[in-house]
Amino acid sequence: xxxxxxxxxxxxxxxxxxxxxxxxxxxxxxxxxxxxxxxxxxxxxxxxxxxxxxxxxxxxxxxxxxxxxxxxxxxxxxxxxxxxxxxxxxxxxxxxxxxxxxxxxxxxxxxxxxxxxxxxxxxxxxxxxxxxxxxxxxxxxxxxxxxxxxxxxxxxxxxxxxxxxxxxxxxxxxxxxxxxxxxxxxxxxxxxxxxxxxxxxxxxxxxxxxxxxxxxxxxxxxxxxxxxxxxxxxxxxxxxxxxxxxxxxxxxxxxxxxxxxxxxxxxxxxxxxxxxxxxxxxxxxxxxxxxxxxxxxx
Numbered sequence: 001x002x003x004x005x006x007x008x009x010x011x012x013x014x015x016x017x018x019x020x021x022x023x024x025x026x027x028x029x030x031x032x033x034x035x036x037x038x039x040x041x042x043x044x045x046x047x048x049x050x051x052x053x054x055x056x057x058x059x060x061x062x063x064x065x066x067x068x069x070x071x072x073x074x075x076x077x078x079x080x081x082x083x084x085x086x087x088x089x090x091x092x093x094x095x096x097x098x099x100x101x102x103x104x105x106x107x108x109x110x111x112x113x114x115x116x117x118x119x120x121x122x123x124x125x126x127x128x129x130x131x132x133x134x135x136x137x138x139x140x141x142x143x144x145x146x147x148x149x150x151x152x153x154x155x156x157x158x159x160x161x162x163x164x165x166x167x168x169x170x171x172x173x174x175x176x177x178x179x180x181x182x183x184x185x186x187x188x189x190x191x192x193x194x195x196x197x198x199x200x201x202x203x204x205x206x207x208x209x210x211x212x213x214x215x216x217x218x219x220x221x222x223x224x225x226x227x228x229x230x231x232x233x234x235x236x237x238x239x240x241x242x243x244x245x246x247x248x249x250x251x252x253x254x255x256x257x258x259x260x261x262x263x264x265x266x267x268x269x270x271x272x273x274x275x276x277x278x279x280x281x282x283x284x285x286x287x288x289x290x291x292x293x294x295x296x297x298x
Contacts, residue, residue: 001026001027001028002026002027002028002051002052002287003027003028003030003049003050003051003052004021004027004028004029004030004050004051004052004053004054004283005029005030005032005046005047005049005050005052005053005054006018006029006053006054006056007043007046007047007053007054007055007056007057007065008054008055008056008057008061008079009031009032009037009056010034010037011056011057011147011148012144012147012148012151012271013056013079013271013275013276013279014054014056016271016275016276017054017056017276017279017280018031020276020277020280020294020295021280021294024293024294026289026293027287030046030049030050032046040068043065043068044068047065047068047069047071047074048068048069048070048071048074049071050074051073051074051075051287052074052075052076052077052283052286052287053065053069053074053075053076053077054077054079054279054283055076055077055078055079055080056079056080057079057080058080059080059081059082060082061080062078062080062082062083063082066078066083066105072104074104075103075104075105075106075286075287076104076105076106077090077106077107077108077279077282077283077286078105078106078107078108079108079275079279081110081175081176081179083105083107084107084109084110084113084178084179085178085179085182086107087103087105087106087107088100088103088105088106088107089106089107089109089179089183090106090107090108090109090278090279090281090282091109091114091117091118091183091278092281092282092285092291093118093224093227093229093230094117094121094122094183097285097291100282100285100286101285101286101288103286106282106286107179108275108278108279108282109179109274109278110175110176110179110274111141111145111176111203111270111274111275112137112139112141112174112176112192112194112203112205113176113179113180113183114205114251114266114268114273114274114278115137115139115203115204115205115266115268115274116135116137116139116176116180116190116192116205116207116266117179117180117183117184118205118230118251118253118266119205119207119220119253119264119266120135120180120184120207121183121184122219122220122223122224123209123216123219123220124184124185125223126219126222126223128211128215128216128219129209129211131184131185131186131187132187132188133188134188134191135186135188135190135191135207135209136190136191136192136193136207136208137190137191137192137193137205137206137207138192138193138194138195138205138206139192139193139194139195139203139204139205139206140165140195140197140203140204140205140242141194141195141196141197141202141203141242141270142196142197142199142200142201142202142203142242142243142246142270143196143197143198143199143200144200144201144270144271145196145201145203145270145271145274146196150196151200154198158198162198163198164198165195165196165197165198166195166196166197167193167194167195168194168195168196169192169193169194172189172191172192174192174194176192177189177190177192180192197242199242199243200243200246201243201246201247201269201270201271201272202241202242202243202244202245202246202267202268202269202270203242203266203267203268203269203270203274204240204241204242204244204265204266204267205265205266206263206264206265206266207263207264208261208262208263209261209262209264210260210261211261211262212258212259212260212262213234213255213256213257213258213259213261213262214234214259216255216257216262216264217232217234217255220232220253220255220264224253228291228292228297229249229250229251229273229281229291229292229295229297230250230251230252230253231250231251231252231253232252232253232255233252233253233254233255234254234255234256235254235255235256236256236257240254240256240265240267242267244267245267245268245269245272245273246269247269247272247296248268248269248272248273248277248296248297248298249269249272249273249276249277249278249280249281249295249296249297250268250272250273250277250295250297250298251266251267251268251273252266252267252268253265253266253267254267272296277295277296280294280295281295
């Protein structure tokens with residue numbers, strides 16, 4: 001039986017992974033007791049006795065956890081920002097599946113970054129846009145993306161400002177920007193306006209470009225034609241809701257616009273394809289399971 005340990009099992013991401021894995025029959029989930037979860041020696045024992053470890057920790061704690069792993073056979077998936085520009089990037093649909101399968105260390109993508117990269121990477125590879133172009137995204141997310149403290153604030157201590165969408169990352173130094181630039185091979189920094197809204201989960205990440213929307217749609221449709229978790233649609237009327245895929249682990253790219261310009265929106269769950277679902281997808285690939293095993297796709 002393959003053993004899996006979650007370092008940081010009490011956080012929002014950790015709890016979601018526990019919920020998704022606890023009933024699986026193909027793995028043994030190692031659970032550390034509440035009183036020992038911050039004890040370094042106990043953590044070290046669990047980290048080195050597992051076949052695969054999820055790190056659901058702040059950046060500095062993730063770096064420390066990696067330093068505690070001395071068993072060369074332990075595979076690691078880091079859900080923090082700490083290793084996203086150094087380790088194998090865990091977004092299989094970009095053509096990285098084989099590399100993920102053969103890697104010991106995999107960095108799980110950031111939620112805002114997942115939306116941006118899902119749109120931009122294929123367009124660059126298909127030469128619809130250039131690496132030298134400048135790009136600006138706006139990204140809506142539910143408040144669960146802020147973790148336990150923000151969830152408590154929205155659900156128990158809501159003030160009037162929390163009833164409206166709130167823009168943050170105002171210094172244009174959001175922690176997901178480096179991975180977007182590196183993975184897409186961009187020559188210029190990306191603009192990102194992240195916005196947290198008064199709903200629990202779900203994301204809508206949008207890019208505006210001067211491209212015929214049919215051209216963009218066909219390029220994205222072709223790129224993701226063989227993937228199981230990402231589909232591409234086009235619309236020319238109505239509205240797009242950011243919580244369309246709440247509770248699911250898949251992603252949908254919606255292309256809209258006209259012959260001169262278009263908007264491409266990546267829809268997914270910030271706790272699904274934006275975090276826990278992506279982490280489990282990467283685990284499945286690394287351990288040789290079906291990529292979609294244990295994921296909520298409909």
